[in-house]
Amino acid sequence: MGREERQVVQILETKFPVTSAEVSQDGRYITTADGSSVKFWDANHFGLVKSYDLPCKVESSSLEPKFGNRFIAGGEDMWVHVFDFHTGEEIGCNKGHHGPVHCLRFSPGGESYASGSEDGTIRIWQLGPLSQNEDNSTANGSKDGMGEVTQKIDELAVSEAKKTEETQVDGVEEKVADA
Numbered sequence: 145m146g147r148e149e150r151q152v153v154q155i156l157e158t159k160f161p162v163t164s165a166e167v168s169q170d171g172r173y174i175t176t177a178d179g180s181s182v183k184f185w186d187a188n189h190f191g192l193v194k195s196y197d198l199p200c201k202v203e204s205s206s207l208e209p210k211f212g213n214r215f216i217a218g219g220e221d222m223w224v225h226v227f228d229f230h231t232g233e234e235i236g237c238n239k240g241h242h243g244p245v246h247c248l249r250f251s252p253g254g255e256s257y258a259s260g261s262e263d264g265t266i267r268i269w270q271l272g273p274l275s276q277n278e279d280n281s282t283a284n285g286s287k288d289g290m291g292e293v294t295q296k297i298d299e300l301a302v303s304e305a306k307k308t309e310e311t312q313v314d315g316v317e318e319k320v321a322d323a
Contacts, residue, residue: 154190158183163202169209169252177202182217184229196232198225204247210254218245224259224269238269 160179167174167187174185182205184194202219207229214235218224224245226236243262250257260266 156185156190164204164206164247166206166249168207168212170212173207173212175205175207175215177205177217177219180219182215182227184215194229194232196227203245206248206250206257208254209250209252216248216250216257216259218248218259220244222261224248224257226271238267240267241265 156174156176158176158178158181160181162176162178164177165174166176171187173193174187176183176185180199180201181195181197182202183192183196184207185191186193198217198219200219200221202217204219205215205217207215213229215227215229216224217227218241222239222241222244224238224241225234226238227233228235238259241259241261241263243264245259245261247260248257254271256268256270258266258268
């Protein structure tokens with residue numbers, strides 16, 4: 145079999161190096177992180193739709209796939225920020241990494257996401273309900289299975305929390321057995 149050749153369709157330019165790029169699940173947006181900004185590009189016409197400047201250098205960003213009403217961004221400040229897609233307002237912040245956040249991705253159903261950090265950890269974060277009509281079904285009515293996966297992740301997290309407790313003593317992380 146021969147190699148299949150692909151042709152560049154469009155080049156999008158930014159002021160700073162692009163550290164993250166993701167096409168939305170519905171194919172409408174390309175989400176990018178560059179410098180201290182998160183940008184949303186029209187995936188069909190390639191124009192810039194939205195751009196938000198953040199207070200620190202951003203390494204990664206991801207658009208919530210089910211409704212597209214919020215996005216996450218992480219970077220040098222070691223936090224994962226949750227933003228309203230339409231206004232750019234920060235609506236949440238998750239702290240826990242001990243190094244810059246280099247990668248973020250939502251689960252297919254949008255109810256949780258994973259973050260990877262320079263500290264060598266991958267953290268799975270659970271979001272609250274996305275809407276009052278959420279039932280873990282896809283647009284065609286079939287179950288996406290993410291509710292079950294998220295439940296198993298939650299059970300694992302609770303189980304692990306019972307086994308050990310992380311504490312910081314003089315800047316050194318220790319694991320202390322639960323009594």
